[in-house]
Amino acid sequence: xxxxxxxxxxxxxxxxxxxxxxxxxxxxxxxxxxxxxxxxxxxxxxxxxxxxxxxxxxxxxxxxxxxxxxxxxxxxxxxxxxxxxxxxxxxxxxxxxxxxxxxxxxxxxxxxxxxxxxxxxxxxxxxxxxxxxxxxxxxxxxxxxxxxxxxxxxxxxxxxxxxxxxxxxxxxxxxxxxxxxxxxxxxxxxxxxxxxxxxxxxxxxxxxxxxxxxxxxxxxxxxxxxxxxxxxxxxxxxxxxxxxxxxxxxxxxx
Amino acid sequence: xxxxxxxxxxxxxxxxxxxxxxxxxxxxxxxxxxxxxxxxxxxxxxxxxxxxxxxxxxxxxxxxxxxxxxxxxxxxxxxxxxxxxxxxxxxxxxxxxxxxxxxxxxxxxxxxxxxxxxxxxxxxxxxxxxxxxxxxxxxxxxxxxxxxxxxxxxxxxxxxxxxxxxxxxxxxxxxxxxxxxxxxxxxxxxxxxxxxxxxxxxxxxxxxxxxxxxxxxxxxxxxxxxxxxxxxxxxxxxxxxxxxxxxxxxxxxxxxxxxxxxxxxxxxxxxxxxxxxxxxxxxxxxxxxxxxxxxxxxxxxxxxxxxxxxxxxxxxxxxxxxxxxxxxxxxxxxxxxxxxxxxxxxxxxxxxxxxxxxxxx
Numbered sequence: 001x002x003x004x005x006x007x008x009x010x011x012x013x014x015x016x017x018x019x020x021x022x023x024x025x026x027x028x029x030x031x032x033x034x035x036x037x038x039x040x041x042x043x044x045x046x047x048x049x050x051x052x053x054x055x056x057x058x059x060x061x062x063x064x065x066x067x068x069x070x071x072x073x074x075x076x077x078x079x080x081x082x083x084x085x086x087x088x089x090x091x092x093x094x095x096x097x098x099x100x101x102x103x104x105x106x107x108x109x110x111x112x113x114x115x116x117x118x119x120x121x122x123x124x125x126x127x128x129x130x131x132x133x134x135x136x137x138x139x140x141x142x143x144x145x146x147x148x149x150x151x152x153x154x155x156x157x158x159x160x161x162x163x164x165x166x167x168x169x170x171x172x173x174x175x176x177x178x179x180x181x182x183x184x185x186x187x188x189x190x191x192x193x194x195x196x197x198x199x200x201x202x203x204x205x206x207x208x209x210x211x212x213x214x215x216x217x218x219x220x221x222x223x224x225x226x227x228x229x230x231x232x233x234x235x236x237x238x239x240x241x242x243x244x245x246x247x248x249x250x251x252x253x254x
Numbered sequence: 255x256x257x258x259x260x261x262x263x264x265x266x267x268x269x270x271x272x273x274x275x276x277x278x279x280x281x282x283x284x285x286x287x288x289x290x291x292x293x294x295x296x297x298x299x300x301x302x303x304x305x306x307x308x309x310x311x312x313x314x315x316x317x318x319x320x321x322x323x324x325x326x327x328x329x330x331x332x333x334x335x336x337x338x339x340x341x342x343x344x345x346x347x348x349x350x351x352x353x354x355x356x357x358x359x360x361x362x363x364x365x366x367x368x369x370x371x372x373x374x375x376x377x378x379x380x381x382x383x384x385x386x387x388x389x390x391x392x393x394x395x396x397x398x399x400x401x402x403x404x405x406x407x408x409x410x411x412x413x414x415x416x417x418x419x420x421x422x423x424x425x426x427x428x429x430x431x432x433x434x435x436x437x438x439x440x441x442x443x444x445x446x447x448x449x450x451x452x453x454x455x456x457x458x459x460x461x462x463x464x465x466x467x468x469x470x471x472x473x474x475x476x477x478x479x480x481x482x483x484x485x486x487x488x489x490x491x492x493x494x495x496x497x498x499x500x501x502x503x504x505x506x507x508x509x510x511x512x513x514x515x516x517x518x519x520x521x522x523x524x525x526x527x528x529x530x531x532x533x534x535x536x537x538x539x540x541x542x543x544x545x546x547x548x549x550x551x552x553x554x555x556x557x558x559x560x561x562x563x564x565x566x567x568x569x570x571x572x573x574x575x576x577x578x579x580x581x582x583x584x585x586x587x588x589x590x591x592x593x594x595x596x597x598x599x600x601x602x603x604x605x606x607x608x609x610x611x612x613x614x615x
């Protein structure tokens with residue numbers, strides 16, 4: 001029986017008078033690959049923001065690896081094992097690719113300002129370890145030839161991959177991908193599917209995926225949750241979802 | 255000693271040679287009258303510009319109150335020096351103390367005890383400034399960003415300036431002045447600059463520096479990568495005010511009478527320097543500081559310079575700013591650092607030319 005990594009119990013959030021997400025629950029176990037889909041404006045990214053700590057839910061709780069994290073800051077949650085990518089790429093544009101990935105290693109380092117300034121043995125041990133790890137991740141994602149390039153100079157598809165690499169460097173138990181295929185052409189999407197599969201095997205992490213590209217979601221997800229207007233309307237395997245009447249109505253209208 | 259193994263030897267040697275040359279210049283500059291003053295100002299302005307560059311260039315937050323922190327360092331150093339001199343005059347007798355602290359500008363040397371006094375005073379003043387900077391950062395940085403933070407820092411520095419102006423013990427309207435005749439030497443200021451440059455380079459190379467740069471590029475992404483954004487900002491701001499305190503305290507031993515320009519004019523001057531040098535470029539700040547000091551203290555006092563310029567040296571700054579923004583918005587060095595490579599390339603090119611010329615023959 002695999003352990004639960006991420007659990008949301010009836011989370012809701014209200015913006016002004018608008019209930020953006022209403023009683024959303026989800027439970028993700030170790031190593032699962034889960035899809036979260038829904039029409040535009042359904043509240044998918046809002047759910048993400050509550051899970052990763054950008055918003056505090058109005059009601060309900062979020063648990064991460066058995067700990068209640070409902071009120072924790074995003075950076076504290078990263079330490080507990082969740083990491084994410086963004087819908088519109090948010091890289092550290094003027095830093096090198098390697099440095100981008102190493103930023104995420106910060107949570108695994110504990111050398112002090114003193115160690116940093118006087119470059120003690122501890123500094124080199126931890127920095128070298130971080131570099132090694134970063135290189136390994138970049139190699140898996142096929143970015144090792146770009147390590148000294150500035151992030152903003154990478155082509156679009158590589159920037160997406162770099163975001164995933166950066167998210168992986170914090171050694172997450174669950175990785176949240178917010179529309180990783182947005183703006184990609186079919187070939188790039190295909191490549192991304194492969195990448196996600198490899199990442200899951202190599203780094204042993206659960207993955208929660210928001211996506212519009214049905215081919216991608218149906219192709220790789222183990223099970224899928226569908227939300228519409230902030231409410232959950234269906235949960236099931238790709239085949240079940242494809243034949244669910246409510247889902248079809250939500251996407252295509254009556 | 256791992257750092258030594260990993261350094262580019264050529265650059266290291268070039269830098270050491272450069273510093274040695276500067277040291278020699280600093281030692282022998284005391285023979286002339288004008289040179290020590292210019293060197294002192296260059297080194298101190300560089301330190302203060304570097305301090306501002308950490309927050310504005312590396313952290314990417316706009317700060318308008320840098321002069322206020324320099325003023326705190328300056329005032330603290332002066333008050334400390336006054337107290338020390340009172341204490342020593344009482345216990346040792348006036349004559350001996352003067353002997354220790356007297357610094358004859360022409361060909362004179364500072365008594366070794368004078369160095370100790372200055373260094374201790376500077377360290378204490380810097381620590382006090384850092385504590386004030388830490389408190390200000392804690393209050394302002396956590397909740398504000400962008401324009402709002404700039405306005406808060408402007409307000410805080412106005413408070414400092416006006417408090418100093420209105421309390422006679424802190425200088426009053428004319429500014430505080432050191433009653434003892436102690437002055438520092440270019441050598442001491444150079445030592446501080448080199449030490450601070452090394453400090454900043456190693457700091458920015460550590461995880462704290464990386465976090466600061468990450469916050470500059472994207473706050474939200476940094477937070478999502480596990481970087482404690484608020485803490486990082488406070489660390490950067492405290493570090494910056496520590497260095498500003500050092501700059502201000504050193505200035506106290508060079509410029510015994512606080513100029514009325516202290517405060518807002520200083521804040522603007524250092525903003526101009528770091529924009530001119532390139533935001534985020536450490537060596538750029540130093541180059542720009544050199545240019546500005548040379549312009550104010552050497553160019554403007556030349557006899558052939560039109561009187562209009564000599565009387566209003568600051569009039570050109572506005573023009574400089576507009577021109578930089580229009581034609582090279584990233585500053586002299588942009589985000590790059592000064593390296594010795596161009597220096598070696600210069601020779602290489604010459605060699606290549608020689609070879610081609612010989613080939614032609």
